[in-house]
Amino acid sequence: MNVLFFHPANYLEIGIPQGIAILSAVLKEQGHRVGLFDTTFAKPKGYTAMQDAMMAGPAIYKKTEYTLEDLVSNDPNIDVVKKFQNTIDEFKPDLLAVSTMTTNYESAIDTLKKVDARCPVIIGGVHPTISPDEVIAESVIDMLCIGEGEEALAELCRAMEDGRDYTTIKNLWVKNNGTLYKNGVRPFVDLDALPCPDWSMFDARHLFRPFMGEIYTGGFYISSRGCPGACTYCVNLALRNTFKNCGRYFRYQKPDTTIAHLTELKQKYGATWFKFGDDTFLLQPLRNLQELAERMEPLNIRFGCSVRPDTVNEQKVKLVKKMGCVAMSIGIETGNEKIRRNVLNRQISNEQIERAFKIVNDHGIRISSFNLIGLPTETRENVFETIAFNQKLNVKSANVYILYPFPGTQINRENDIHYRGRDNRIIPMSKASVFNLSAMGIEEIEGLEKTFNLYLSLPKQLWPLVQLAEERTSRGDVIFNALNEYVSTIV
Ligand code: B12
Numbered sequence: 001m002n003v004l005f006f007h008p009a010n011y012l013e014i015g016i017p018q019g020i021a022i023l024s025a026v027l028k029e030q031g032h033r034v035g036l037f038d039t040t041f042a043k044p045k046g047y048t049a050m051q052d053a054m055m056a057g058p059a060i061y062k063k064t065e066y067t068l069e070d071l072v073s074n075d076p077n078i079d080v081v082k083k084f085q086n087t088i089d090e091f092k093p094d095l096l097a098v099s100t101m102t103t104n105y106e107s108a109i110d111t112l113k114k115v116d117a118r119c120p121v122i123i124g125g126v127h128p129t130i131s132p133d134e135v136i137a138e139s140v141i142d143m144l145c146i147g148e149g150e151e152a153l154a155e156l157c158r159a160m161e162d163g164r165d166y167t168t169i170k171n172l173w174v175k176n177n178g179t180l181y182k183n184g185v186r187p188f189v190d191l192d193a194l195p196c197p198d199w200s201m202f203d204a205r206h207l208f209r210p211f212m213g214e215i216y217t218g219g220f221y222i223s224s225r226g227c228p229g230a231c232t233y234c235v236n237l238a239l240r241n242t243f244k245n246c247g248r249y250f251r252y253q254k255p256d257t258t259i260a261h262l263t264e265l266k267q268k269y270g271a272t273w274f275k276f277g278d279d280t281f282l283l284q285p286l287r288n289l290q291e292l293a294e295r296m297e298p299l300n301i302r303f304g305c306s307v308r309p310d311t312v313n314e315q316k317v318k319l320v321k322k323m324g325c326v327a328m329s330i331g332i333e334t335g336n337e338k339i340r341r342n343v344l345n346r347q348i349s350n351e352q353i354e355r356a357f358k359i360v361n362d363h364g365i366r367i368s369s370f371n372l373i374g375l376p377t378e379t380r381e382n383v384f385e386t387i388a389f390n391q392k393l394n395v396k397s398a399n400v401y402i403l404y405p406f407p408g409t410q411i412n413r414e415n416d417i418h419y420r421g422r423d424n425r426i427i428p429m430s431k432a433s434v435f436n437l438s439a440m441g442i443e444e445i446e447g448l449e450k451t452f453n454l455y456l457s458l459p460k461q462l463w464p465l466v467q468l469a470e471e472r473t474s475r476g477d478v479i480f481n482a483l484n485e486y487v488s489t490i491v
């Protein structure tokens with residue numbers, strides 16, 4: 001079978017998607033031919049280079065010898081549809097396999113509608129898993145995968161190759177001769193039975209990893225799946241319900257598997273920097289981390305990971321430091337404990353967060369905090385509580401997002417949110433303020449998102465100026481740019 005994967009990423013949103021990389025490895029093991037159409041480096045017409053700081057993100061930005069923009073500066077502009085059609089015509093897929101989150105789902109569908117796949121199209125990823133009804137209703141989609149695809153896709157390819165019926169495969173919804181077959185879900189895959197992710201078909205520039213002024217080679221790696229949390233803004237709760245009879249929702253690999261894969265990725269691709277995409281890396285039991293610490297140290301890699309503050313303790317942080325951890329993303333979400341507990345259902349106190357930050361800071365691991373604004377009931381004063389809390393924690397770089405009530409989340413359900421606008425298009429992340437869930441106005445939230453890091457970095461005497469920078473006017477922009485320049489070069 002010829003299987004062509006489609007990764008409909010936004011331009012320069014680098015990072016090899018682990019979903020496609022694992023599925024590709026599984027299919028290759030079974031003797032199938034695999035190809036890829038990836039829009040990450042498809043430079044759109046009229047594209048103008050972004051600031052380097054925007055590209056690398058505030059958490060990791062420090063000037064580097066060269067930037068991602070330098071790496072793509074000589075790339076031609078690409079007509080995505082034409083290039084996709086050429087790839088299809090040359091590769092001649094028997095199956096087109098698309099992977100999407102909510103944020104890139106619609107652009108994937110738009111593109112699919114403009115090409116002739118000349119074969120069945122299957123789609124998977126978090127969005128089809130959470131919103132299968134709307135996805136399967138699309139005329140360009142023939143099948144979708146609910147949840148894990150390793151076994152389902154392999155079974156589908158075998159059946160298609162043998163000319164057998166494939167309408168009853170677990171995890172798949174299949175359209176066939178006017179009938180829709182909605183099959184149930186299967187037990188979770190054994191994470192230790194999966195092959196090493198296949199990075200070979202991806203553009204090597206996906207591996208560009210600037211960190212603290214140095215450039216490394218590396219990418220995402222995920223050693224566990226699931227999270228026992230039930231935060232109201234996260235899809236995990238809905239996923240856990242969908243897969244409640246499939247096995248233990250939070251699962252992790254044996255250290256043997258993690259070590260074997262990291263070694264292979266280092267040997268094959270020169271990867272020395274990894275970002276563990278595990279939902280919360282320190283959830284693994286201590287004995288796992290102990291073994292990983294012993295066996296990862298000689299590998300001499302650096303990595304970053306995301307953790308929940310209530311999983312941080314001295315012993316675990318010592319171990320990850322030994323493994324090579326240099327950066328941690330920790331979710332504060334809001335400085336107001338009541339909102340954190342009652343609105344976000346994160347039962348974590350400010351004190352626990354302070355303790356976690358202290359431990360991580362004491363071990364010299366760089367922290368970037370994650371914050372949400374625009375939360376239900378949130379006022380301007382609450383946002384300033386979040387800024388003050390970041391200051392108290394000595395956060396140097398804060399990531400701040402306006403809450404987007406993704407489908408499947410409790411906030412989405414409780415507020416009866418339609419995430420499509422009047423034009424029936426999915427409201428993009430950049431317009432999350434229009435959901436208007438907080439006690440603030442839309443412009444006020446947008447202004448606070450824009451200036452959050454300025455408030456965080458600048459002394460209170462300059463805050464009246466920062467407030468002017470919140471405005472969406474040319475005066476606001478001029479002041480914002482000047483303050484931003486000042487913060488990134490001097491403060
Ligand atoms: C790594 C990651 C990223 C990376 C993505 C890089 C990359 N190219 O992979 C980056 C940092 C860019 C990113 C950004 C964002 N992310 Co993110 N991210 C993740 C994370 C941590 C891991 C994804 C992953 O690789 N999982 C492991 C693989 C194996 O699982 P998988 O992709 O789901 O694939 C499996 C199945 O879905 C299925 N499958 C997948 N594709 C296909 C295709 C076919 C044909 C088939 C049959 C099956 C199949 O089989 C796979 C193997 O079992 C997930 C959380 C998570 N643990 O999944 C969040 C997650 C996907 N992200 C999320 C969010 C919210 C975001 C952001 C919006 C955050 C923000 N505020 O900016 C942005 C959006 C970016 C954008 N503009 O689109 C949400 C998605 C919500 C949604 N409804 O889409 C998640 C689920 C986190 C969460 N718990 O809420 N993210």
Ligand code: SF4
Pocket residue numbers: 227228229230231234235236237279280308
């Ligand atoms: S801890 Fe993180 S991954 Fe787990 S449910 Fe909460 S937001 Fe989702």
